[in-house]
Amino acid sequence: MLAEGWARVWDLLTPVLEKVEWALPRRRCACWGKVTTASVPGVRHAGAGSVSYGPGLHAAAVLLASEGNMPVERAAMVIDALLGVPVSAGFVARANARLSEDLAAAGFDEKMKAALRAEPVLCGDESPVNVLRKDLDEATGEPCEGSPHLLAVRTPWPGLVWYGAIPSRSSAAIDATGVLDGFDGYLTRDDYAGWHQYDARLAGVQLCCAHIIRALRAVLMLAPNVQKWVGRLIDLLREANGLVVATRATGQARLDQDAIDKLRARYDADVEIGRLTNLSRPWKDDKNHPGLVLARRLAARTDQVWLFLTDFKIPWTNNAAEVRHEVARNKWICREEDRLMSVA
Template sequence: MSGDPPAPSVPSYDELAALVVEQAALIAQLRAELEQARARIAELEAQVGKTSRNSAKPPSSDGLAKPPPKSLRKKSGRRPGGQGGHPGSTLRMVDDPDVRLRHEPGPCGGCGASLAGRPVARTERRQVFDLPELRPHVIEHELVERECGCGTRTKATAPDGVDAPVQYGPRVSAAAVYLYSGQFLSKERTATALAELVGIPISAGTVGAMTARAATGLDGFLATVRQCLADAEVVGADETGLRVAGKLHWVHVARTDRYTLIDCHPKRGTAGIDALGVLSGFAGIVIHDAWAPYDTYTDATHQLCVAHVLRELQGIVDAAPAGSWCWATQAADALLALHRLTVDAAATGTTVDPTDLATHTRLLRHAAHIGITQTSPRGTKLMAARHALACRLVDREADYLRFTSNPRIPADNNGSERDIRMIKLRQKVSGCLRTLTGARQFCAIR
């Protein structure tokens, strides 16, 4: 009929073929964009999921959303709390109290008769530990001047340290330095605490002067510690950031179980490490977290921190699909097993069983090779970082496992991290330091 709409035109074969080609190209483009989006999402999720438990981030960066503590160690079978032989810190009675107060009973609780002169059946002791009254203890030195018959006047010499008409004593200086450097109070709060607790008026500037004098007196001590560390067989090294004068500086540490040297420097790399004065020419074993500048000290032998790489592996495990096998899990279990072997051998005074050592080393090596294969595309920064970790486990296996052949080498660098952790706590409590000189003085006293 003349009123019906015209029939739609049927596309030709060539038009359909061109449409299919166009749509195939669009699908390929969308797939590529989807893969990029997925990779970016994975990177962002991994970045957001990083904590001090599964990465190299310091605990201070966890903020208010700090995850519940979760140790990477396995159960030891021991009960929690202090172990046998631990001295504890329970308040105990002393045999010679400063004051004894004798309390007599009233009338008899039975018949009401007076107990005066009656024999003592038993005495119960109770002791109260308290602080003495805190008040300034002022010592006056009178320098007598006498006149001789010849007309010459001679005045007595003041004792050492008594240099002014009015001054603070050594205990006040020690308390100020302790509160400032030991308990991380600011100079103003240190002055306030001394004024309110003891009644000694003191200014923030005086606290700073006392701290500077204390640090200056440590020059010889620091030189001795530096030399002891340079001569040591095993040294741990680490660094952490510190805000000084509104800019990021770096606190470097070198330590053994007996000595610790801490200093602050504007640079994080070899310039700051060299300024500490320990690793230059050091020929012993240095424990570190595999940060590249430490590897430039080729005279030293290296032990890479196992605790640090365990956190890196934990980050991969956390991002893996739930219930799936992950090469990082096998690598971490192998490292933990190797550490247990060395701890048990040291406790029993024996050597590590070579069969067990070979078994767990092989498991670690196989896991790392699987990790290299699974991350080989390295199409994203996240995949490249995981690939580098797997390659590092293979390429530097000897540096990670050096502790298994020498019981004097710790498997981790936790001691260094503990030594500089208080620096971060100081920054959290009282903020950044105002000058590099003040920061170096604070580190010297620490």
């Protein structure tokens, strides 16, 4: 006779909505006659004579709407479907607002900035967002100029993430957040000029190689048979990252200098080919050809392209910051004070 087989099934118990009624003592001041009612422990929004949802349902609303990037209506629907509690879209919105208020009251935003400034390496990125209405200029009362953006600064590994809404993509708007005040470590970013204001005090800058590859592809698409230097540079950047991954796995903290010199020599040669290829190539409105503009920029930024080879704690892209943008990119921000809060 064969031995019996077995199987194991893991599942969840059916959610149960627990309803707890609290007896809230009242006391009248003997001097002034004011009546004070006790509050519900741990549920500050639960007022006397009201019915409210507790921390568990608030957590579900925040998780779905914030981290899950769900519209409040859909988050309410999912809570009803999974937990059997028919909450409203208004509750979901208010739950997220309450968290924002609690974080602000605790000084979480400044503490997050301070923690980020103490890190050795950060990634930064900015991205446009849709808004219901722009902030108003305090002096004129008119809508602020510029396109509202979401700013993300974070550690390259899972850990600290800070979001901030800025009224425009300007250098002043980025700096006004204060998130990089006093930071003197390494920063991986794109080549947008708004970030250049920090370069002088940083230990080093790594240009995002994903952005570089996108710029190279744009030039390649203009004339694939002519701009062959572009394809070689794309392959070279990917080859270099592969070497970094393989070398890091052996316990080393950087590539040896000989390997770095060989990679940079190939880079320099193809960047120069790109410059010569497009030096006299015509473009619209008598402007320089995009291939020439890119080749000159890459030549000027060589050290910032290859910094990641010299210290493996520096990522070769700022994709960590960009990925977090995808969580918030489609959220609607009404005003600066309703900004997306920092998260850890």
